[in-house]
Amino acid sequence: MRNTPAYASPVSEPAVGFVRLPHGEGLPLPAYETPGSAGMDLRAAVAEDRPLLILPGKRALVPTGLVLEIPEGFEGQIRPRSGLAFKHGITCLNTPGTIDSDYRGEVKVLLVNLGDEDFTVTRGTRIAQIVFAAVSRMATEERSLAGATARGAGGFGSTGTS
Numbered sequence: 095m096r097n098t099p100a101y102a103s104p105v106s107e108p109a110v111g112f113v114r115l116p117h118g119e120g121l122p123l124p125a126y127e128t129p130g131s132a133g134m135d136l137r138a139a140v141a142e143d144r145p146l147l148i149l150p151g152k153r154a155l156v157p158t159g160l161v162l163e164i165p166e167g168f169e170g171q172i173r174p175r176s177g178l179a180f181k182h183g184i185t186c187l188n189t190p191g192t193i194d195s196d197y198r199g200e201v202k203v204l205l206v207n208l209g210d211e212d213f214t215v216t217r218g219t220r221i222a223q224i225v226f227a228a229v230s231r232m233a234t235e236e237r238s239l240a241g242a243t244a245r246g247a248g249g250f251g252s253t254g255t256s
């Protein structure tokens with residue numbers, strides 16, 4: 095059944111499926127927080143009595159308690175929340191994490207603590223956000239030569255800074 099979001103778009107949208115795993119029961123499903131939000135926040139599905147401590151410089155894979163069914167032709171991008179990054183130095187190590195449309199495992203968020211203090215992830219904390227995006231896929235062709243261009247092999251600052 096399609097959920098009625100707090101901020102429904104006037105245009106018809108493809109639907110992403112959320113399947114709750116047992117440890118995700120009771121947590122709110124991801125949802126857009128404002129009418130123009132690009133991402134839906136993901137919550138930590140750690141046990142109430144077992145918060146996750148991330149020491150400075152360390153990383154942790156945080157469960158969301160969710161399996162997603164993303165429509166074919168789309169992907170989910172896991173991105174950091176700027177507030178956590180600014181206030182605590184908490185970000186996603188592999189950002190943007192890629193959630194493939196054919197992935198049927200639990201979505202997990204790889205957080206890293208780049209701050210100076212321990213960070214505790216408690217149940218229900220909004221740890222990251224997921225942005226759904228269209229994917230372009232290509233056929234491949236092996237070629238013997240790449241066509242000439244004005245840039246050629248220049249890169250990594252070849253055009254200067256000013």
Ligand SMILES: O=c1ccn([C@H]2C[C@H](O)[C@@H](COP(=O)(O)OP(=O)(O)OP(=O)(O)O)O2)c(=O)[nH]1
Binds near residue numbers: 192194200203
């Ligand atoms: O932050 C992330 C990134 C990935 N995944 C899941 C969904 C994704 O579809 C799958 C594979 O991700 P990716 O292709 O980035 O990882 P890999 O190291 O290449 O693993 P694989 O060999 O399984 O593709 O892992 C997550 O749950 N969280």
Ligand SMILES: [Mg+2]
């Ligand atoms: Mg892969």
